[in-house]
Amino acid sequence: MSVPTFDQVKVGDDLPTLKLPRITRTTLALFAGASGDHNPIHIDLDFAKTAGMPDVFAHGMLSMAYLGRFLTNWAPQTQLRHYAVRFSAITPIGAKLTCGGKVVEKLERNGEQVVKLEIGVVDDRGELKLSGDALVALK
Template sequence: MIGIDSVAVGDELPPLQAPDVSRLTLALFAGASGDHNPMHVDLDEARSAGLPDVFAHGMLSMAYLGRLITDWVPQERLRTFRVRFAAITPVHARPTCTGRVTDISVVDGERRATVEIVVTLADGTITLSGDAVVGL
């Protein structure tokens, strides 16, 4: 674990291995988030759109990235959190969240770290990428 006082550019956060994306996870996340898009829970609907199966909500992967950051620093230290959705996460995939410190700066007297964050699947597909800024 990177100590807050000793953070340096290039430091990597401990990776977060999310659980396999199951149909149950998708149904529960749909209920929790209010996002009931059938592409996430209805196999027939996904197939009618030309997809082989349902896929995870992008915000589920973003939530895993949020956990990556807040496993490292308390939530109240999070200053910004941005992502770009790059690819879908298929059902049964196992996302891995990683982060690397890319900048250390001082803003309004507060030392801050910018962390590049990424969600990657086992085959190397990057599904989300972005950055977070945290107060140190």
């Protein structure tokens, strides 16, 4: 895939979406181990029920990692300058997530040409799970 250049990119451009497979209990077990987040609320149904939840739910950082893949698919990671999200809804087992985003601004920052992206993750019902922004330097 070719790397976008600053001149090619226009405000309003949509980035190619990233569609993820359905979240399973295995997904969360693997992510708990790999990420180091062993909070049982994500992997232990008994614990989740004791804490008042109907079931375990996905780590917010799993969605943020997917959204990171989406960003570095568009431009190499060495060009990523800033990446911020706000988590807005819990992601249950069975959710099918899609990462998307668009260019909202072109600017100069610290002597570099940079684009600001508005980005987010939605489930298959269109519910927003997290949203945020990223700054990516483009040549």
